[in-house]
Amino acid sequence: LQVDYAGEKARLESWLQAVLHIPVNRNHHETAEFLEVSRFSFINELGGKYAEGFVKKRPGGTRVFIGWKNFCVRHCLMWSKRWLILKVL
DSSP: OOOOHHHHHHHHHHHHHHHHHSHHHHHOHHHHHHHTOOTTTTOGGGOEEEEEEEEEEOTTTTOOOOTHHHHHHHHTSOOEEEEEEEEEO
């Protein structure tokens, strides 16, 4: 079974361009998430992109809490979302 990868690539690229030509699809946040792009993806000075996406961050950073503070940080404080970009240097 021979697979024509060049033809498949061309068809996929054509379909993707047609989908992104529609402004509603192009500007939807789910489209950017699916394609794993952000405004930082197109800055050449930052180098090649390996991956990017949302990560959850717990308050407190690198500080170590003991006792009740640890309990409160672990169970009471809300997680926040941060956009993380892993770059190839």
